[in-house]
Amino acid sequence: EVHLLESGGGLVQPGGSLRLSCVASGFTFSNYVMSWVRQAPGKGLEWVSGISGSGDSKYYADSVKGRFIISRDNSKNTLFVQMNSLRAEDTAIYYCAKRVTAGKAYYFDYWGQGILVTVSS
Amino acid sequence: SYELFQPLSVSVALGQTASLTCGGSDIGTKNVHWYQQKPGQAPVLVIYRDNNRPSGIPERFSGSNSGNTATLTISRAQGGDEADYYCQVWDTSGVFGGGTKLTVL
Numbered sequence: 001e002v003h004l005l006e007s008g009g010g011l012v013q014p015g016g017s018l019r020l021s022c023v024a025s026g027f028t029f030s031n032y033v034m035s036w037v038r039q040a041p042g043k044g045l046e047w048v049s050g051i052s053g054s055g056d057s058k059y060y061a062d063s064v065k066g067r068f069i070i071s072r073d074n075s076k077n078t079l080f081v082q083m084n085s086l087r088a089e090d091t092a093i094y095y096c097a098k099r100v101t102a103g104k105a106y107y108f109d110y111w112g113q114g115i116l117v118t119v120s121s
Numbered sequence: 122s123y124e125l126f127q128p129l130s131v132s133v134a135l136g137q138t139a140s141l142t143c144g145g146s147d148i149g150t151k152n153v154h155w156y157q158q159k160p161g162q163a164p165v166l167v168i169y170r171d172n173n174r175p176s177g178i179p180e181r182f183s184g185s186n187s188g189n190t191a192t193l194t195i196s197r198a199q200g201g202d203e204a205d206y207y208c209q210v211w212d213t214s215g216v217f218g219g220g221t222k223l224t225v226l
Contacts, residue, residue, distance in 0.1 A: 047215030
């Protein structure tokens with residue numbers, strides 16, 4: 001059974017940093033693109049970042065480019081995102097998601113339970 | 122950047138059919154996926170590649186996609202179907218619609 005478990009969230013001041021982790025199990029982690037998707041309070045889903053199975057290719061939404069860094073440790077089946085220069089608008093639940101690639105179709109078949117990040121003074 | 126448009130809310134009578142739409146420019150040329158999210162829970166994939174159901178998703182859930190509109194259809198709606206539903210495509214990155222809140226009356 002696939003399981004994704006996020007950790008590392010919490011309260012941080014504007015301008016501060018936070019590192020989220022997501023431990024995966026139940027599938028061959030290194031074979032899959034992994035992503036972070038966030039959801040601001042009462043709002044919809046927003047794709048944030050993705051990383052290839054090898055970790056060589058990384059992708060970011062414009063809203064976080066230059067501030068967030070995605071990475072992975074395939075030996076530990078763990079996905080990370082280093083979030084720097086945090087802003088109030090980064091306040092959200094952050095989900096780790098496993099991405100399926102099927103031809104030109106890309107979608108998320110498993111999600112973690114999410115972790116809350118609050119940016120406030 | 123590519124945008125997806127969903128109505129904020131849809132209501133359906135218990136046992137009837139709900140149609141949730143997702144609009145986008147030539148969306149019929151893209152693969153559309155749908156997620157169900159209940160309060161306090163993570164999203165769950167209910168339809169992928171326009172009209173395919175993951176294992177464990179009831180046959181009551183179906184999808185279609187043509188022209189500028191994709192549709193998620195929920196037949197014989199139940200109280201347990203009340204949730205937010207999001208459509209998603211891939212452009213140069215992941216794109217989600219704003220979500221539709223489904224109410225079962």
